[in-house]
Each structure stands twice: as structure tokens, then as C-alpha cells.
Amino acid sequence: MxxxxxxxxxxxxxxxxxxxxxxxxxxxxxxxxxxxxxxxxxxxxxxxxxxxxxxxxxxxxxxxxxxxxxxxxxxxxxxxxxxxxxxxxxxxxxxxxxxxxxxxxxxxxxxxxxxxxxxxxxxxxxxxxxxxxxxxxxxxxxxxxxxxxxxxxxxxxxxxxxxxxxxxxxxxxxxxxxxxxxxxxxxxxxxxxxxxxxxxxxxxxxxxxxxxxxxxxxxxxxxxxxxxxxxxxxxxxxxxxxxxxxxxxxxxxxxxxxxxxxxxxxxxxxxxxxxxxxxxxxxxxxxxxxxxxxxxxxxxxxxxxxxxxxxxxxxxxxxxxxxxxxxxxxxxxxxxxxxxxxxxxxxxxxxxxxxxxxxxxxxxxxxxxxxxxxxxxxxxxxxxxxxxxxMVPDILESSDAETLPALTDTIRFENVTFSYDGSKNALDGIDIEIKCGEMIALVGASGSGKSTFVKLLPRFYDPTGGRITFDGKDIRNATFQSLREQISYVTQENILFAESIRSNIAFGRDCYTDARVREAATAAHADLFIDDLPEGFDTIIGESGSSLSGGQRQRLAIARAIIKDPALLILDEATSSLDTESERLIQEALDQFVKGRTTIVIAHRLSTIQQADRIVVLDEGKIIEQGSLEELLALNGAYKRLHDTQFNFSKGEQ
Ligand SMILES: Nc1ncnc2c1ncn2[C@@H]1O[C@H](COP(=O)(O)OP(=O)(O)OP(=O)(O)O)[C@@H](O)[C@H]1O
Ligand SMILES: [Mg+2]
Known part of the structure; x- marks a missing residue:
């Protein structure tokens, strides 16, 4: 039998x-x-x-x-x-x-x-x-x-x-x-x-x-x-x-x-x-x-x-x-x-x-x-x-996919176009080169295509036109494992699971020791609030982390990104404003972590933008300006206008 x-x-x-x-x-x-x-x-x-x-x-x-x-x-x-x-x-x-x-x-x-x-x-x-x-x-x-x-x-x-x-x-x-x-x-x-x-x-x-x-x-x-x-x-x-x-x-x-x-x-x-x-x-x-x-x-x-x-x-x-x-x-x-x-x-x-x-x-x-x-x-x-x-998945690993070596030089978008529905382009003719170790801040109005831009990197979607390369290799020819292993993606909504804090940080990987988990939590400035919880790292958080505050959730998500020690960090900053203390803690955690690491941040906070090596301004799926903060301010164009409204808004809020 x-x-x-x-x-x-x-x-x-x-x-x-x-x-x-x-x-x-x-x-x-x-x-x-x-x-x-x-x-x-x-x-x-x-x-x-x-x-x-x-x-x-x-x-x-x-x-x-x-x-x-x-x-x-x-x-x-x-x-x-x-x-x-x-x-x-x-x-x-x-x-x-x-x-x-x-x-x-x-x-x-x-x-x-x-x-x-x-x-x-x-x-x-x-x-x-x-x-x-x-x-x-x-x-x-x-x-x-x-x-x-x-x-x-x-x-x-x-x-x-x-x-x-x-x-x-x-x-x-x-x-x-x-x-x-x-x-x-x-x-x-x-x-x-x-x-x-x-x-x-x-x-x-x-x-x-x-x-x-x-x-x-x-x-x-x-x-x-x-x-x-x-x-x-x-x-x-x-x-x-x-x-x-x-x-x-x-x-x-x-x-x-x-x-x-x-x-x-x-x-x-x-x-x-x-x-x-x-x-x-x-x-x-x-x-x-x-x-x-x-x-x-x-x-x-x-x-x-x-x-x-x-x-x-x-x-x-x-x-x-x-x-x-x-x-x-x-x-x-x-x-x-x-x-x-x-x-x-x-x-x-x-x-x-x-x-x-x-x-x-x-x-x-x-x-x-x-x-x-x-x-x-x-x-x-x-x-x-x-x-x-x-059902056949619409994004497939190519049959002769190869292991992508660790990123050493550049990520390149070559004339990348993308449309969700086949009629309107969410991204339109994007050409950009991101050097290894560089920190890019993506800014632009809501709906300008910032999240879409970063979603193409782990191949959540494939470009409808053009291609994206890591060190000259088209990411469509890489195995999912070798590509995604190099990327930590902190999403706009911090996604957590109804499990212990430890497993939320390690996320199913047994290879991480308790010491490593704690180290990541400390780097994300999450250790203090975790130690205050009744069962520390073993505390089970509610469905989608509903028993935690927004700032705490975000720090856990950052700890999860940190523990992976990725070649590329993608951070879609939450738009909802955090209290000043949370914001300071998160900022400090990130400052340490992004040093010398290729990072793309969809930035809403002025502090993040100031720290970026380069700011890229998107508008209706196109790159309309890019450069350092000083260059863009001096240009007195789209970024300057965005900056003024946001800066004034932030000032008004405090
Ligand atoms: N899953 C989807 N299906 C269809 N259209 C989408 C989808 N996600 C986004 N879009 C559309 O693509 C365009 C770009 O969206 P995207 O999410 O990249 O904007 P964004 O710059 O990240 O905006 P925000 O700052 O509000 O997060 C928008 O017009 C949006 O309506
Ligand atoms: Mg977005």
C-alpha cells in the first residue's frame, strides 16, 4: 500500500x-x-x-x-x-x-x-x-x-x-x-x-x-x-x-x-x-x-x-x-x-x-x-x-538561466519602457546607469512611476521594451534565486507575518543564528522595543504585524533587509509620517546600513534626499532631471518646485 x-x-x-x-x-x-x-x-x-x-x-x-x-x-x-x-x-x-x-x-x-x-x-x-x-x-x-x-x-x-x-x-x-x-x-x-x-x-x-x-x-x-x-x-x-x-x-x-x-x-x-x-x-x-x-x-x-x-x-x-x-x-x-x-x-x-x-x-x-x-x-x-x-506564470525564469555573479560594477536601464495595461506607459524610455555603491534617491509626484521603477529590478515585472542589466548581463537571463538574493526590498507597506519577531527578521532562513538576528535588529534600532516586549524575540506579532506601531513595523522590515546583507537595497519609503523619534531611529539605522551599498530610495524625507549621491526626478514615467541636491536646486526646475512644496509642507507640519 x-x-x-x-x-x-x-x-x-x-x-x-x-x-x-x-x-x-x-x-x-x-x-x-x-x-x-x-x-x-x-x-x-x-x-x-x-x-x-x-x-x-x-x-x-x-x-x-x-x-x-x-x-x-x-x-x-x-x-x-x-x-x-x-x-x-x-x-x-x-x-x-x-x-x-x-x-x-x-x-x-x-x-x-x-x-x-x-x-x-x-x-x-x-x-x-x-x-x-x-x-x-x-x-x-x-x-x-x-x-x-x-x-x-x-x-x-x-x-x-x-x-x-x-x-x-x-x-x-x-x-x-x-x-x-x-x-x-x-x-x-x-x-x-x-x-x-x-x-x-x-x-x-x-x-x-x-x-x-x-x-x-x-x-x-x-x-x-x-x-x-x-x-x-x-x-x-x-x-x-x-x-x-x-x-x-x-x-x-x-x-x-x-x-x-x-x-x-x-x-x-x-x-x-x-x-x-x-x-x-x-x-x-x-x-x-x-x-x-x-x-x-x-x-x-x-x-x-x-x-x-x-x-x-x-x-x-x-x-x-x-x-x-x-x-x-x-x-x-x-x-x-x-x-x-x-x-x-x-x-x-x-x-x-x-x-x-x-x-x-x-x-x-x-x-x-x-x-x-x-x-x-x-x-x-x-x-x-x-x-x-x-496557469502559466507571466514572468518565467529562462530555460537556460545562469547564476548572476555578485554585482561589482553597474546596474543599467537601457531604454526601458513598461506598461501595466498595454496602453498607458508607467515607465517611458528610461536610460540610467547606477554605479555599485551609489545611493540614488527617486523623487516625483504620486503616480510618476517610482514604485514601478524599482519593481522591475527583482523582476516582479519585465520591461515591455528595453532591458535591465547587472554588470552588463540582462537580468532576464539570470536565475530568480541569484538575482533576488542580491536585492533587499523594503516595500511601501511594511509586510510582516503572524509569526515570532525572530522569524519575521530571519524570514524562514534557518542559517541565521540568534546572534545574527539580534545584530540585525540592533542595526535597525529595533532591539530596544523588542526587548521591552513580554517575550522579546519570541513574541508572536498579530496578523500583518497589527500589534506593532507603524515605526516599529518599519524597523522590523529594515532589520529583515539588513540581515540579508544585499548588494542592492531598495527602499520604498512609507509616505505616512512617523513621529520624530521613530524617524530619527530609522534614519540612523539606514545611515549605517547604506554606507557604500548600492541603494535606491524612493524618498519622501528630506534627510534621505540630502544623503543621496544623486537625485532622479521622475514625471509620468520619464526621467526629467537628475543630479546632486545642489545641482538640482541650482537648476531651479521640477525638483526645486517639488522640494519647495514638500519642505514648506514639512515645516508647516512641525
Ligand atoms: N498594479 C498596477 N496595475 C495597473 N496600473 C498600475 C499598477 N500599479 C501602478 N499602476 C499605475 O502605474 C503608474 C505608476 O505607478 P507607481 O506605483 O509606480 O507610482 P509611484 O510613483 O510609486 O506613486 P506613489 O508615490 O503614489 O507611490 C500609475 O499611473 C499607477 O496608476
Ligand atoms: Mg509608490
Whole structure:
């Protein structure tokens, strides 16, 4: 058997468009389930045991009772020889099987028919013993059936679980390959829904499919075999309605898949709205927009409710419709069977057995009718999972990517153009050379392209035109690892994780010792406030660091950048003003750190700008001025105007 928790499913993305044919996801799921073929086969084996014990129970207990309580017609002296005697019938059947065996394998237990007869007569002598034996047999078969059922259900159910958890892992692995742009386009609710709701739906669908699809058809076949053996013509009348049932199920299933698909979309929409509201709760409350948000969620839930109700309707209709059609068949059967008994073709015992076999088929058929709905549910949700597994990232590492050596000389933007939407350029013809060890301050109005400029360096986006080189090498030919390892990027919003302060600074790298983490915290002037926290470096900070102040968050982000000791530091200064003490601490931390290090700062603080070797002024994606602070002030151009407004503003604020 496969070892459950370590099985790695080879779920590979497929090179296909987002157009999924109805069953392709299903076959992919089946293909994945095939990796658990031993479980599948074992589960099939137990299904056979279940069905066989069902069949044995149906045939054997009834036969024993019939043989035991058979009353020979008084007129016939030699009751043993009567062809109507069920014991004689059974012995004849066994003899018939013996003949076949002898023909096929050249051997048969030839004394068996006689033994059957003597056993039967023995039972007739001691009726109480026979009944006890029949009950014992029934008990044994029931225990066998229940144990097999448990094992079958566990094995088959676990396949579904392994397949879905494997899907989740594959989805996340591929999600991590997506570019930053992908995450800026997709709402987090949409992404979350695929990992929670969609996966859950695939799972609950598959569980049922594997458990029932393996067990119920075998049951149907066993009962069918029993029924056909008793009277095949009558049986065919009884099951003549099956094609109609099949047609009904298929058409309901189609509608089901559609509704599931739509409701999954609605759930993702709902997740998006809820997620937005929670993230922006401070704004919602300060604008007293709670009612408005409740209304928005109500509308989303209303749309969802519509499709959920449609699913319920279809689900509710499936059972009764199937049953009704099947019962029609049984009514036909009863009508004809009366005639068969009357003409002496069947005896009452046969009829009862036949009736039971057909009636017992109802249950598995009804369960199978549900299976189709489950299959459709898992297809609809698996479609959405596979869509995430198959997404091709828009920023890819080139197939012959090389390790980028540590930066020693220059970073160059060569006529770089970039557009987010293909129409408006966020960066336009940027040509600039940044020397190793130089500190550049990027300034410009909001929306002028400063953040975009720095996002091209770690390849969050690729230029739409031109190229960026490190020491003359196009960064598109470098491995992600070797490029990004050289860059520390402190973003405009300080991103922290709901973990300990230590892991926020070391960020998943075990190679950093505690001493190194402390050193980085000290360099970022964060050690004082960390030591004041109840558990120091082990303090778990709230989600996104919500339990810390803005300045503290920023210093932690800087400590994280420092510990990496990067060749290139990118700092997108937070625009929100910090208190003077925080600002002083951050400034001191940076002063030390940027000395002799290639640094690009998107500067809002005058102190940062003064320290820069060169100031680059951006306007609508173009570099319009550059030079030292004195040069730009002397130029009396765009920078001077920017400087004056900011400087006056800062002065006014204090
Ligand atoms: N993810 C995005 N998708 C589409 N357009 C974007 C995206 N990010 C930025 N833009 C657009 O690109 C232009 C440049 O944005 P950018 O974020 O680089 O400005 P900025 O100079 O950093 O501004 P700020 O000082 O406000 O941070 C703007 O017009 C902005 O609307
Ligand atoms: Mg910005």
C-alpha cells in the first residue's frame, strides 16, 4: 500500500487554454486516483466481498429455510424424488455445476450432490438445528459484510482525500510561481476560495464517488445475476426502465455541474467582499459604512443562495425521479409475474426471491444516481483547481538561466519602457546607469512611476521594451534565486507575518543564528522595543504585524533587509509620517546600513534626499532631471518646485 502521508502526486500543469472540456478534469482526477491503485484494487476486492456476502445471504438463508420447511404433497410417497422438492432442485443445480467444472477443469467434487441431499433431509429431521444454522450463517455473513464495508469505505474514501490534498499542494506550488502582477490582478478572496471551498467540494464529491462507484455497481450485478438466474425474461421486464433512468440522471447531472460552477464563483465573490471589508474595517467604521457593507454582502449571498437552492432542487429531484421510474418497472414485473406463477412456470418461493433481488437493486441504483451528481460536483470544482494548477506564470525564469555573479560594477536601464495595461506607459524610455555603491534617491509626484521603477529590478515585472542589466548581463537571463538574493526590498507597506519577531527578521532562513538576528535588529534600532516586549524575540506579532506601531513595523522590515546583507537595497519609503523619534531611529539605522551599498530610495524625507549621491526626478514615467541636491536646486526646475512644496509642507507640519 502507498504510504499515505508521504505520497507525492505527480500533478503537473497542462499546457492548455482555460477551456476545459466537460470530462477532461474527471479523467485527470481518475488518473491521479490511479496512483493509489493498490488501495483501489483492495477496495474493489472488499466491494466484491460485500456483494458476495449480500448475494450469499439472499440465496443461502432462503434456500435453507425453504428446504427445511418443505412439505411434500401427501399424494406422493417418495417425496425425496419429487422434482418440486427444493432439496432435489439444489442437488440438481450442484450436479449441473459439477458437469461444467468437469468439462472445464476435468475435476469436480462428485459426491457433493448426494451430500447436499442427505444434509437437506437431515435438516428436515431436525428443524431447530437447521434454523440455528441459518441464523449462524446470517450472523457470519453480516460480520463479514460489515468488516468489508468498513475497510472498503476507508480505503476508497482515503483515495479521494489523497487526491484532493495533492491538488491543494500542487495549486499552491504553482501559485507561488506566479508573478507579483498576478497577485495584484487577482483578489485575495478569489484565491482563498480555491484553497478552501473548491478543494472541499472536490473532496466531498470524490469521497462519495470512490466509495459508492466501487461498491454499488457490484451489488447491482450480483442481484441482477440472482434475478436472471431465477427468471431472465421477467427480470428484463423489471429492469427495462434502466435506460430511461440513465437518461434522467445524465440530464440532471449536467444541470448540477452548471449550478455548482456558478455557486463556486459566487462563493469566491463573497470571500472577496468579506475579505475587503475586514481589511478595511477601520475605514468602514470611521465612515459608518457598516450598513452599506452588510448590503453588499447580502447581495452576494443572495446570488449565492439562488444557485445553492437550484442545487438542492436538483439533488432532491434525483432520488424520487429515479425511484418513480424504477417502481414503474417493478409494477410491470408484478403484473407479468402473477401470470407466470399461475401457469406454473415459477413457484411462490422463486417469485419471492426474484422480488427481493429486484427490490434490493433499488437501493444501489438510487445511490448510484447520487454518484453522478457527485461526479458533476467534483468536476465543476476540480475544473477550478486545475485552472490554478495549469496557469502559466507571466514572468518565467529562462530555460537556460545562469547564476548572476555578485554585482561589482553597474546596474543599467537601457531604454526601458513598461506598461501595466498595454496602453498607458508607467515607465517611458528610461536610460540610467547606477554605479555599485551609489545611493540614488527617486523623487516625483504620486503616480510618476517610482514604485514601478524599482519593481522591475527583482523582476516582479519585465520591461515591455528595453532591458535591465547587472554588470552588463540582462537580468532576464539570470536565475530568480541569484538575482533576488542580491536585492533587499523594503516595500511601501511594511509586510510582516503572524509569526515570532525572530522569524519575521530571519524570514524562514534557518542559517541565521540568534546572534545574527539580534545584530540585525540592533542595526535597525529595533532591539530596544523588542526587548521591552513580554517575550522579546519570541513574541508572536498579530496578523500583518497589527500589534506593532507603524515605526516599529518599519524597523522590523529594515532589520529583515539588513540581515540579508544585499548588494542592492531598495527602499520604498512609507509616505505616512512617523513621529520624530521613530524617524530619527530609522534614519540612523539606514545611515549605517547604506554606507557604500548600492541603494535606491524612493524618498519622501528630506534627510534621505540630502544623503543621496544623486537625485532622479521622475514625471509620468520619464526621467526629467537628475543630479546632486545642489545641482538640482541650482537648476531651479521640477525638483526645486517639488522640494519647495514638500519642505514648506514639512515645516508647516512641525
Ligand atoms: N498594479 C498596477 N496595475 C495597473 N496600473 C498600475 C499598477 N500599479 C501602478 N499602476 C499605475 O502605474 C503608474 C505608476 O505607478 P507607481 O506605483 O509606480 O507610482 P509611484 O510613483 O510609486 O506613486 P506613489 O508615490 O503614489 O507611490 C500609475 O499611473 C499607477 O496608476
Ligand atoms: Mg509608490
Amino acid at each position: 502507498n504510504s499515505p502521508s508521504h505520497t507525492k502526486l505527480p500533478i503537473t500543469p497542462r499546457d492548455c487554454s482555460s477551456d476545459y472540456s466537460a470530462w477532461s478534469s474527471y479523467f485527470r482526477l481518475v488518473g491521479l486516483a490511479w496512483h493509489f491503485k493498490y488501495r483501489l484494487l483492495l477496495s474493489l476486492f472488499f466491494s466484491l466481498i460485500i456483494a458476495a456476502s449480500f448475494g450469499a445471504m439472499l440465496v443461502s438463508v432462503g434456500t435453507i429455510i425453504r428446504i427445511t420447511f418443505y412439505e411434500a404433497p401427501a399424494a406422493i410417497e417418495e417425496s425425496a424424488a419429487s422434482p418440486a422438492d427444493p432439496a432435489v432442485k439444489l442437488a440438481k443445480d450442484v450436479a449441473g455445476i459439477n458437469d461444467t467444472m468437469r468439462r472445464m477443469i476435468g475435476w469436480a467434487p462428485s459426491s457433493l450432490p448426494d451430500r447436499v441431499l442427505s444434509l437437506s433431509y437431515g435438516m428436515r429431521e431436525n428443524k431447530m438445528k437447521a434454523v440455528t444454522f441459518a441464523s449462524g450463517l446470517a450472523l457470519f455473513l453480516t460480520i463479514l459484510m460489515s468488516s468489508a464495508r468498513f475497510l472498503q469505505e476507508y480505503l476508497a474514501g482515503s483515495i479521494g482525500t489523497h487526491v484532493t490534498t495533492g491538488l491543494g499542494e500542487a495549486m499552491y506550488a504553482n501559485l507561488m510561481k506566479q508573478s507579483v502582477g498576478f497577485f495584484e490582478r487577482k483578489s485575495s478572496g478569489e484565491v482563498l476560495a480555491r484553497f478552501t471551498n473548491d478543494i472541499f467540494m472536490v473532496n466531498s464529491g470524490l469521497q462519495g464517488v470512490f466509495v459508492k462507484l466501487m461498491r454499488e455497481p457490484i451489488k447491482v450485478l450480483v442481484f441482477l445475476a440472482v434475478a436472471l438466474h431465477v427468471d431472465w425474461q421477467l427480470t428484463l421486464i423489471g429492469i427495462g426502465v434502466l435506460p430511461l433512468v440513465l437518461y434522467l440522471l445524465i440530464s440532471i447531472g449536467k444541470k448540477m455541474r452548471n449550478s455548482v460552477k456558478r455557486s463556486l464563483q459566487k462563493i469566491a465573490g463573497l470571500a472577496t467582499v468579506v475579505n475587503e471589508t475586514i481589511k478595511g474595517i477601520a475605514i468602514v467604521k470611521s465612515f459608518t459604512m457598516e450598513e452599506y457593507e452588510i448590503g453588499r454582502v447580502k447581495a452576494e449571498i443572495g446570488r449565492l443562495r439562488k444557485f445553492l437552492l437550484r442545487m438542492i432542487t436538483l439533488h432532491a429531484a434525483t432520488g424520487p425521479l429515479t425511484e418513480f421510474t424504477l417502481v414503474l418497472g417493478i409494477i410491470g414485473f408484478v403484473l407479468v409475474s402473477g401470470h407466470r406463477v399461475e401457469t406454473g412456470y415459477l413457484d411462490a418461493g422463486d417469485l419471492v426471491q426474484l422480488y427481493f433481488a429486484l427490490a434490493m437493486m433499488l437501493d444501489p441504483v438510487r445511490k448510484l444516481s447520487d454518484v453522478n451528481n457527485m461526479i458533476q460536483t467534483s468536476i465543476a470544482s476540480a475544473d477550478r483547481c486545475f485552472e490554478f494548477i495549469d
